[in-house]
Amino acid sequence: MKKMSKIMIANRGEIxxxxxxxxxxxxxxTVAIYTDADKNSxxxxxxxxxxxxxxxxxxxxxxxxxxxxxxxxxxxxxxxxLSENHEFAKSVEKEKLTWIGPSPEALxxxxxxxxxxxxxxxxxxxxxxxxxxxxxxxxxxxPLLIKAAAGGGGKGMRIVDxxxxxxxxxxxxxxEAMNAFGDDRIFIERYIKSSRHIEVQILADQxxxxxxxxxxxxxxxxxHQKIIEEAPSVRLSDTLRxxxxxxxxxxxxxxxxxxxxxxxxxxxxxxxxxWFLEMNTRLQVEHPVTEMVTGIDIVREQISIAQGNELSxxxxxx
Numbered sequence: 001m002k003k004m005s006k007i008m009i010a011n012r013g014e015i016x017x018x019x020x021x022x023x024x025x026x027x028x029x030t031v032a033i034y035t036d037a038d039k040n041s042x043x044x045x046x047x048x049x050x051x052x053x054x055x056x057x058x059x060x061x062x063x064x065x066x067x068x069x070x071x072x073x074x075x076x077x078x079x080x081x082l083s084e085n086h087e088f089a090k091s092v093e094k095e096k097l098t099w100i101g102p103s104p105e106a107l108x109x110x111x112x113x114x115x116x117x118x119x120x121x122x123x124x125x126x127x128x129x130x131x132x133x134x135x136x137x138x139x140x141x142x143p144l145l146i147k148a149a150a151g152g153g154g155k156g157m158r159i160v161d162x163x164x165x166x167x168x169x170x171x172x173x174x175x176e177a178m179n180a181f182g183d184d185r186i187f188i189e190r191y192i193k194s195s196r197h198i199e200v201q202i203l204a205d206q207x208x209x210x211x212x213x214x215x216x217x218x219x220x221x222x223x224h225q226k227i228i229e230e231a232p233s234v235r236l237s238d239t240l241r242x243x244x245x246x247x248x249x250x251x252x253x254x255x256x257x258x259x260x261x262x263x264x265x266x267x268x269x270x271x272x273x274x275w276f277l278e279m280n281t282r283l284q285v286e287h288p289v290t291e292m293v294t295g296i297d298i299v300r301e302q303i304s305i306a307q308g309n310e311l312s313x314x315x316x317x318x
Contacts, residue, residue, distance in 0.1 A: 002098050002308045004074050005029060008067040009047070011078030012057055015283070016043035019076050022299035024048075031070045033063060057081045060088045064095055074098035074306060076299075083282040084111050100306040102259045102281045109255060110279040114149045114187055120276040123254035125247050128266070128275045130189035134166060137188045145191040146170060148177035152278065154224025155180035159191055196267040197221070198233055198274070200248035201290045203260055203298070203313075205305045210252045211315045212245040213290050213298070229286045231293045235269070244274060251279070260287070260302050294318055 006029040009016045020030045020043060032047035035056065044050045051070055053062045058081055067075055075092050077083035077100070086107035092099045101107070110116045114132070121127050131137040137144065146169055148156030156177030158169045170186065178184040201213040217233035218226040236244070248263035262284050264277040287298050296313065304312060 002073075002306070004098060004303075004307050006031060006048070006070070006072045007074045007076055007100065007303070008033065008063070008070065008072040009043075009078060010057065010063045010075050011081055011083075012038050013041065013043060015078040015080075015285075017046055018288075019078060019299055020046045022297055023076075023303060025297075026300055026303055028303070031067070031072050033057070033066055060085070060091055064091060064097070067092075067097055068095065072097065074100055074303075076100040076302070077282065079282050079285055084280075086111065098306050100259070100302055102257055102261060106255055106257050107281050110261075110281045112149055113147065113278055114185070116279055117276065119255055120251055123247075123251045125251055125276040126274065128189040128192075130187050132185075132187050134170070140188075140190050143191040143193070144188050146173040146186050146188050148173065148181060148183070149185035149187055150177065150183035151181040153180075156186060157224055160188075192266055192268050192275075194269045195219075196233070196235060196269055197226075197264065197277075198236070198244060198267050199262045199264040199280075200245050201260070201262055201284075201287070201298070202248055202252050202257070203296075203301050203305070203311060204252050204257045205311045206258050206308060207310055208253065208256075209311045209314075210249045210257070211311060211313065211318065212248055213294050213296060213318055215241065215244060216286060216289055218286070226286065229289045231289050235267070240272060240274075247276070251276070257281075259305055260298050 007023050008031040009019045023030045029048040032044050032050040033053050034044045051066045055062050082088040086104040089099045090104040129140050144160045146158045156173045158173045160169045173186050174184040196219040198217050200215050204210040216229050216231045218229050220228040262280040265274045266277050267274045
C-alpha cells in the first residue's frame with residue numbers, strides 16, 4: 001500500500017471537479033491548481049486547497065513544484081494537457097510522488113500509434129494492412145487513410161481515393177501533424193468506408209488483474225471528433241462483444257498495463273471484421289457513459305489501483 005492522503009489534480013474545469021468528488025468520497029484531500037483565468041472556477045473552491053500557477057497547465061515543472069509545496073502525495077492528470085505525457089509521469093515518480101495512471105513505459109509505447117500496432121500484433125490482435133511510405137503501401141487497395149503517428153483527434157488525417165492524390169496528401173498530412181504534435185511522422189492504412197468506431201473500457205491493477213467494463217460505440221462523428229457515445233453498441237452480438245473485449249484485455253496484459261484505459265477498434269459493418277486502432281492511456285472524456293451503465297466509479301478505481309490495491313471487482317461483477 002502506498003501512503004496517499006492528498007491528491008493534486010493537474011487539470012482544470014469539469015474533469016478537476018470530477019476527480020475531486022471521487023477523491024473526497026475516498027476520504028482523501030485534494031489540491032487544485034489554477035491560472036488567473038480560472039481563479040473563480042467552481043473546481044477551485046471544491047478542492048480542499050488550491051494553488052495558483054503563473055504559467056499554464058502544460059508546465060510540468062510548475063505543477064510538480066506546487067505538489068511538493070502543498071505536501072501532495074499523488075498527482076492525477078485527468079484528460080488532455082499532460083495526461084499522456086510519459087516524460088511528465090516519469091518526472092512525477094522521480095520526485096517520489098504517486099502517478100495516478102499507467103506506467104510511463106505504457107504511456108510511451110501506446111502513445112505512438114506505430115509502436116502500439118507492433119504490440120497489438122504481438123498480442124494477436126487483428127491489424128489493418130499499413131505502411132509508412134508510398135513504396136510500402138503499393139499492395140494495399142485504395143481508398144487509403146493517412147494518420148499522424150503521434151496524435152489523434154483527426155489532426156493529420158486524410159482520406160486518399162487514388163494514387164494521383166497520394167503524394168500531395170502525404171505532404172499536407174505531415175505538415176498538419178507537425179503543427180499539431182511537433183512530430184511529422186505518419187502512417188498509411190486501408191480505409192474502411194462502411195465502418196463503426198467501438199472502444200472497450202478496461203481497468204487493470206498492479207498484479208496482472210484486468211477486467212473490461214464493456215464497450216462504447218462512438219461512430220457518430222464530425223471531422224473525426226466524437227459527437228454521440230452509446231453503450232452498449234446495438235450492432236454487436238454477444239459473440240462479437242466477447243471477441244472485442246477479450247482482445248482488449250489480452251493487449252492490456254501484454255503490456256503490463258495498470259489503471260484505466262480504452263482500446264479502440266474499427267469495426268466493418270458489412271463483414272463483421274474488426275481491427276485494433278489505438279489505445280487511450282488515460283481517463284477519457286466519455287468515461288461517465290460507462291459509469292452510468294455499469295455503476296462503477298472509474299476514478300475511484302484509478303485512485304485505489306495507484307495506492308497499490310488489487311481491483312475491488314472482478315469480471316463477474318460487471
